[in-house]
Amino acid sequence: MNTPKTDASLPRALLRHLTPKLPQMLRMLRTLVIAESPSLEKAAADRCCTLVAQQWRSAGARVQRIPQKHRGDHLRIEWLPNASARRRGQLLVLGHYDTVYATGTLASMPFRMAGGKAYGPGTFDMKAGIVQALHAFEALRAAKASIQKRIVFLWTSDEEIGSESSRKLIEMEARRSDAVFVLEPSFGPRGLLKTARKGVGEAEIIVHGRASHAGLAPQEGVNAVHELARQVARIQAWNDLRRGITVNVDIIEGGTRVNVIAERARASIDLRALTVADMRRVEKRLRALRPITPGARLEIRGGFNRAPMEHRVSTKLFAKATSLASQMGLKIGDCVAGGGSDGNLTASLGVPTLDGLGAVGDGAHSAHEYVLTKTMPQRAALLAALLATT
Numbered sequence: 111m112n113t114p115k116t117d118a119s120l121p122r123a124l125l126r127h128l129t130p131k132l133p134q135m136l137r138m139l140r141t142l143v144i145a146e147s148p149s150l151e152k153a154a155a156d157r158c159c160t161l162v163a164q165q166w167r168s169a170g171a172r173v174q175r176i177p178q179k180h181r182g183d184h185l186r187i188e189w190l191p192n193a194s195a196r197r198r199g200q201l202l203v204l205g206h207y208d209t210v211y212a213t214g215t216l217a218s219m220p221f222r223m224a225g226g227k228a229y230g231p232g233t234f235d236m237k238a239g240i241v242q243a244l245h246a247f248e249a250l251r252a253a254k255a256s257i258q259k260r261i262v263f264l265w266t267s268d269e270e271i272g273s274e275s276s277r278k279l280i281e282m283e284a285r286r287s288d289a290v291f292v293l294e295p296s297f298g299p300r301g302l303l304k305t306a307r308k309g310v311g312e313a314e315i316i317v318h319g320r321a322s323h324a325g326l327a328p329q330e331g332v333n334a335v336h337e338l339a340r341q342v343a344r345i346q347a348w349n350d351l352r353r354g355i356t357v358n359v360d361i362i363e364g365g366t367r368v369n370v371i372a373e374r375a376r377a378s379i380d381l382r383a384l385t386v387a388d389m390r391r392v393e394k395r396l397r398a399l400r401p402i403t404p405g406a407r408l409e410i411r412g413g414f415n416r417a418p419m420e421h422r423v424s425t426k427l428f429a430k431a432t433s434l435a436s437q438m439g440l441k442i443g444d445c446v447a448g449g450g451s452d453g454n455l456t457a458s459l460g461v462p463t464l465d466g467l468g469a470v471g472d473g474a475h476s477a478h479e480y481v482l483t484k485t486m487p488q489r490a491a492l493l494a495a496l497l498a499t500t
């Protein structure tokens with residue numbers, strides 16, 4: 111690709127350029143996967159971060175490493191495709207290099223390739239996404255495509271544990287951006303993009319009762335376990351699968367021994383909602399809980415930490431992606447994801463966001479995690495085309 115491409119021929123040219131790059135992409139993927147990078151182990155995560163930085167530097171990118179005290183460092187890569195790009199706005203490409211697997215997982219789950227799949231911890235979620243983005247960047251440079259905007263790639267280290275250390279950075283870059291492309295894995299064998307995501311939260315109800323001898327003075331006790339059971343029954347009724355509201359009490363504990371009326375009980379609750387309005391409604395109901403048993407006291411903690419990514423933030427970008435894919439002879443679809451990602455953070459700022467643009471495969475967070483390798487150049491080409499035309 112030595113001559114600048116016209117708009118119409120660009121998507122196909124990108125795909126043609128990227129298809130033979132699959133062996134390089136797989137070598138790069140292997141390098142990243144065998145550098146295990148659990149969110150909670152800074153030293154290991156930093157080693158992987160160094161490799162990602164090296165890969166991008168060798169591709170000619172300007173890499174800025176943003177040091178973190180307790181988590182792996184974050185990487186910010188800024189690309190100014192031409193002198194006037196700065197004025198014309200910014201596009202953000204977002205992903206994370208941390209995984210949910212502790213160091214040593216490779217021993218039982220090595221990187222391997224078989225039957226058109228690449229297996230290993232973090233292949234699908236989401237190291238293949240980072241590799242695809244790097245190749246999208248290279249392909250755009252090789253194509254000399256006339257790109258309108260500054261492009262920032264952000265690779266963070268703590269998405270899998272809630273993005274505490276990266277959230278500010280993500281939000282700051284998102285606010286400056288006209289669109290955000292999230293390289294989280296796609297869904298299912300057809301690689302559906304994620305055009306909406308549920309908001310996700312975690313709450314806790316602690317019941318304070320009063321201990322007493324269950325035989326000698328039952329009337330003096332306030333049973334925290336009984337009270338919690340009644341509250342759980344209340345909360346359970348808030349579930350509304352059709353609306354996309356789920357409220358699940360997933361951990362429960364309380365009491366000390368069998369002849370002592372339980373003084374304390376606690377429940378941890380997983381909260382999910384598809385719309386901001388429903389999220390607020392659930393939070394309000396949670397705060398409005400009052401004790402049923404006389405003498406009991408309730409303490410409510412937590413709430414949603416990632417707001418829903420509503421459909422409307424992705425509609426235009428998905429339409430564009432569909433049209434670009436069809437120009438490349440590819441078919442894409444979309445879905446709603448029940449889980450959150452950093453896309454929720456950018457979407458809730460109102461910035462157009464398209465998620466699930468990363469790898470096609472399956473088994474995220476499980477022993478059979480894999481990527482369908484032949485889709486890697488296709489997805490890299492789709493991202494490149496989006497960056498060139500947004």
Ligand SMILES: [Zn+2]
Nearest residue numbers: 235236269294
């Ligand atoms: Zn992920």
